[in-house]
Amino acid sequence: MANIRKIIEEKKIIAVLTIDNAKDxxxxxNALKAGGVTAIELTLRTPAALEAIRRIRGEVEGVTVAAGTVLKPEQVKQVVEAGADFAVSPGINPRVVKAAQDAGLFFGPGIMTPSEIEMALELDCTLLKFFPAGTTGGLKHLNAMAAPYKHLGVKFIPLGGITCANVKEILSDKLIAGVGGSWLAKPDVINSGNFAEIERLAREVTEVIKG
Structure with missing residues (x-):
């Protein structure tokens, strides 16, 4: 499971998707991969999510697949069976974290307060989702909030308010392992079948990060 943190730090950006139709x-x-983005989070917000994870895992090589919005212990078993490499949630539910640990699934719970960071640390989680990042003060807030915990090796994946314009600045912060990018493949773009636009956005952010 320790390898997942290293993978995220290497890939730097996770495309966050909500898939309405598994065929997409x-x-x-493939569009994201062609543009250089090879980490994907499929949120469990639609009935198609688990099948989408299965299809990507079975048909697209070289992509790390996460399950997002994992809110219940029983969903842990479902995403493991679907083939997810790791999972995240918008908040922190000790029952879900424990279920993931029992299943051997790397799990990143969501936090936005010091109390939630301490709860996560108590559960041996040191890679945490910072959500919603854009409306809670961004990096300034995170650095102030996380200061007492830096010596414990905790790192964060912010989601919300991340754009191609600010991604490089955010990734330069030592607290950040990687970022979530929900703008890379929005539901309306996916549903319209505009995969060329998704590839373009992926390539754009990849070039910004490398530049």
């Missing part, structure tokens, strides 16, 4: 999963993943 592989074309979206």
């Amino acid at each position: 999963a592989v074309p979206v993943a």
Whole structure:
């Protein structure tokens, strides 16, 4: 499981997707991969999510696949069976974290307060989702909030308010392991079948990060 943190730090950006139709999963993943983005989070917000994970895992090589919005312990078993490499949630539910640990699934719970960071640390989680980042003060807030915990090796994946314009600045912060990018493949773009636009956005952010 320790390898997942290293993978995220290397890939730097995770495309966050909400898939309405499983048939779009592989074309979206291929478009993102072609643009240089090879980490994908499929949120469990639609009935198609688990099948989307299965299809990407089975048909697209070289992509790390996460399950997002994992809110219940029973969902842990479902995403493991679907083939997810790791999972995240918008908040922190000790029952879900424990279920993931029992299943051997790397899990990043969501936090936005010091109390939630301490709860996560108590559960042996040191890679945390910072959500919603854009409306809670961004990096300034995170650095102030996380200052007492830096010596414990905790790192964060912010989601919300991340754009191509600010991604490089955010990634330069030592607290950041990687970022979530929900703008890379928005539902309306996926549903319209505009995979060329998804590839363009992926390539754009990849070039910004490398530049």
